[in-house]
Amino acid sequence: MKPLSVQAAAPIDRPLAGGRAGSGPPIDLVGLAFRALFDGEFRYVWNTLRYLGVRPDDVQDIGQEVFLTVHRLLSAGEVPQRTRSWLFALCHNAASNYRQLARHRREVTTDQVPDAPDSSKNLEARLTSHERWAQVANILDALDFERRAVLVSHDMDGIPMPEVAEALGVPLNTAYSRLRLARRDFQAAARRSGLDRGDA
């Protein structure tokens, strides 16, 4: 596993850690921080793993791995300050390991069915958006993994490029270069597949 960016985390704040004389029972800072992260970011982690090519059947296991790491890092005294890019780094690591382990398997991230039943009444529009997203997923699958990672983190999740570069552990210029190539590839594939209606 690649080392995590140190700048993205701060040590647990001892004065905050409670248990000071006469102040009542110690506060479970790690539990608080973890639970806040988990509740707020489970969806983000889940979707990011999917966008990074983790198969629907495997995303629960890999997500669990990510959150175990989150808990371990928090217990070791880290508090993420830039939550999204910190989590993205963890997701990227996990997805990258997953790919290496699962290389012999054909990766399919296309949605056959949505993960959760959707009670939308507008079935027609929903089908269309699912179909369009299925194409997006196909195109993402065809992208180079590292280019895809930059596209997902920046163009989808809106993480600023300096943070993307830091999360991926690459120079800023490299990250920009990957973004440029990712967009070029994505745009070209979208044109070919008719996904892009050309209303740029």
Add this chain to the structure above:
Amino acid sequence: MTIEELDPLSADLVGLLRKGRPGAEPPVKARDAVLSVVMAQAAALGTAGLAAAAAKAAAPGPSGAHAARAVRLWAALKESFGLGGILLGVAIGAAGHAAVVSSTRAGSAQPAATPTSAAAAPQSAPTASAPEPAWTVVPSAPPPAPPAAPRTDDSRGDRGKDAALASERALIDMARTAVARGEGEAALAALGRHEKEFPRGRLAEEREWLAVQALVQTGATDQAKQRAARFREAYPHSLMLAALDQVLAPSAAPSASAPPPH
């Protein structure tokens, strides 16, 4: 290379990507399963983890820098929030916030979210709802500004700065009290004044953070989201980001993982 030099994607594709996968809510079962596995492992490792953290805290040398940073963090939190009890939870994440919100909404029909693992949240909640000094916050007629309030925060001299900060703080305190009481409209009135008088004030970050919460309280979810997006842009390193997500997450309503109210 900068972002401006890159060819953008077509607007159509940007829209698709930004919107993400439709129906992309992770299954509740998977979420609960992951949580229980992590908590079980954490409990198993609990003692070792605490020991390691304690050793780290006690270690001489490099931990000096950590301690200094921790003290700064602590100071920043106190500076921003004054009421330490409320914000312990909020500052680190959002569990505390959930408790604050639920306690302030206790009178409404919404059942209070019950923090499951966070031992501290119940402790902070009473602080949040503890009787405040008798503020009377009137949404339509906000109190007058403190006398001689400078219109900007770049007044010359320390005294000017102190006075400006005090004026800022008065408005922010007012808004914070209103938010803690679930009075979003009143909070927005105070925050609007702060924004007008101190657009780049030293407490602008907290103003924006409170504004998002206040908008959520008034049900203006879309506006809250827009303001949150601007917050993210303006304060990408803010300690409040995790809490921000929590405020905007649908799970701000009681989530499947929270035990049902008794």
